[in-house]
Amino acid sequence: MGLGRFGAWVARLLGGHALAQARAHAAQAEARLRDVIDAIPEGVVFLDAQGRYVLWNRRYAEIYHRSADLFRPGARLLDTLREGVRRGDYPDAIGREEAWLAAREAKLATATGERHEQQVADGRWLMIEERRTSDGGVIGLRVDITEMKRQAEALEQALAHAEAAHRAKAEFLADMSHELRTPLNGVAGLAQALDATDLCPSQRALVADIRAAARQLDRLVNGLLDYGDADLAPDERPPAAPDRPLRVLAADDNPTNRKVIELMLEAAGMQVVTVENGFEAVEAWRTGGFDVVLMDLRMPVVDGLAAIRAIRAEEAQAGRARTPMIVLSANTSPHDRNASAAAGADGHIAKPIRVEALFAALQQALPAQAA
Template sequence: MTHVPSAETRDPEPSDGVVVAFPDRATPADEISNFFDVSLDLLVVRDLDGRVIKASRSWHTALGHHPHEMEGQPLLRLVHPEDMPGTLGSVAEVTNRKAGDPVLGFINRYRHADGHYRLLEWRAQRFGDRIYGVARDVTNRVAGEKALREAKAAAEAASVAKSDFLANMSHEIRTPLNGVIGIIDALSRTELTPEQREMVGLVQSSGVTLERLVSDILDVSKIEAGQLALEARPFDLDEAIAACIDVNRAKAEDKGLTFEIERHEAARGAFVGDSTRIRQVLGNLLSNAVKFTARGGVSVHIQVTDDTLTDDGRHTLTLEVRDTGVGFPSEHAERMFERFSQADGSITRRFGGTGLGLSICRSLVEIMGGEISATSTPNLGSRFTVRLPLERTEPVAARPKRPEVLSPRPADRPLRVLLAEDHPVNQRVVQMILSDQDVDLVTVDDGAQAVAAFAGGGFDLVLMDMQMPLMDGLTATRAIRALEAEQNAVPTPVIMLSANAMAEHQDAARLAGADLHVAKPITAASLLAGMQAVVDHQSSSVGLAI
């Protein structure tokens, strides 16, 4: 309520020299009238029959109704007919509200003098035989909230559509790419003339580059959409990085480079984190080091310390990759981690590449809570350093034991493998890869056939495509696990072979009961290594010639 000063009250220092006098006292009716005149909200006093006793001037400003025209008239005559049931309920709630009950708000539509409707938000209280109400025009606010909800829903739908599109593109591109890389890989294992071997090598290199480009574009899209999910599972550090080290060591040796590994004793054992992404970061740095080095060598330094990047007591994994390659000016160090950026245009012309790799590395490292940096000198080499916080789950001396996944198999019979794959070319790729192995391969075209064949028994391992007609690989894997549970049988290893290579697809495969996810395009090395890993931890017990 506005305070009204007495007649003796004066402005001590009027700016215009005019002495302002106020009446000696205002009556309650005058105070209410003054309050009603200055309020921007819609004020109204009505009796218990719903007739208006007094309304504020703001009714005319907001809705075009003169207060004196409203007096004596039913207030609810202005309510939209569709809102009348809810409004009557609100009126009854206010009329019967007991002392101490909360004051509830209500929104309904009131008719403007020109015929359109505005949304009003009400608060009201009963005093004696009168109801005192205050309303605020919330039409614009409600419209804005609705627009925001619709925009959010549209953005979420677009995000889902984008994810679905990326997943489909990944599958559609990787499926034929699997045929190209798999068949060329199988061809490279046959007798070839030097000229033929050179041509096969060129096709292999182009296929690997294309597969890497597809993976990079998918990763960038997921990072931009904020949909790149990380795993937090126990893993063995040696096993996590061994493959990418071995691959890049072979590449370095093929170029006549030295390849050195310096591993601190503490950099062993089991940790919790996303081993796939750690391997991806290290593999990218090593691949770049080999790629940009013509003479000298590449080295990787691995260390785990008690220093922490955060306050939660985690250890720090440090991965440092050094090379004696082309290098780059120190002022370009930060630019190297920007998308589509390389040290200069000649890098792309000389070595190729999109400039996405280091950007993805930085994003992955930052998402994992770490940091990445680079130092370099032109023509002398570069050093890239990654620091990641990791929780150790076992002491250094402890080594995780890989469980046996198969009951002993007679050594005098081949490994019986069930392949579920609907694409003829991909069927042929697997058949060619396993043709010189001690394997009895049974091929079916969909998940339903796979479950039926598995029910017959006798298989040592299942290779399951994820996306197939009639019954997909995830459903078929769940059906196989359910069948084993019913029979109280030892679980048979299942490897998911999938062109769906995103993290969520790997998670889906694991949740369905698969032991391993091998992304297409597959090669003899990736397929045989996966089979070896899930069948037995001793390579001699299976005898796959990788």
């Protein structure tokens, strides 16, 4: 073999080895990427600029298990949706199939990150969020919010039942007041009228006893009704929106947490605006009109403590009214609570959020409005 041919052979050998090594590295990187995506608890799907499947995780296939046989790279999501509609996978589409598909296609075409809900055939509810990627494709997120919907419905029913019980108790007290005070007023009035007539000493003494007994009975009735009114005090009533619905600004970087807050507060008639980080929270607060701010601590861009401090500083500098702020965080150590208070928070409640704890914090921060 000549020197030139030998050199070419060596070059091909080395080139082939480099190519094989590059392919091995690419396969390893792809496997790692898939492992990471499969570890995400929400359903994730990647589409190319033409709306065709590129990659999806295990949870996405589990969520859409009735359509998973249609998933393959290069297939169009809209074709999968059309087949799913034909199979009856989407209850909302029944009877309006083409309109449903057109609306879904429009949302996919814009992919602005706006969240919407979708029900599937087995009764589960999904929250869908889709955003454009830098290459014109789409990344989609699917979160199963069935349990949150159930909790919201249960909360709404509990609020309705509590309101009904509150109204029934108020009506009972009103009826009791009428039924007790009407004859009492008659006894006291007749005794007073009798006392003004010509009576012998023994008769006058009896009338005095009757009037004293009437006064004692009046005190007892008043005490009973006052106790009943106190039993209807704000802290015993179900949380409800005042004459003017509370406007709440909630900052949390987790979309599921934001949805939980929305469901809890909107079920009670409050108006909720959600943002994803502390920077957006400060910007939204500057527009004004919020009665209270709910702030997560650990968020990207600007964290919750920094956002609280920024708002308090601007309030002081501009002479603005103090906006109540409540921290919602999984960090609940004494150090974290002290840090929240030092930054200017008015309360600190733990995640996972319990609805009674949230409303209790709102009532404490806003006693006039929340009552």
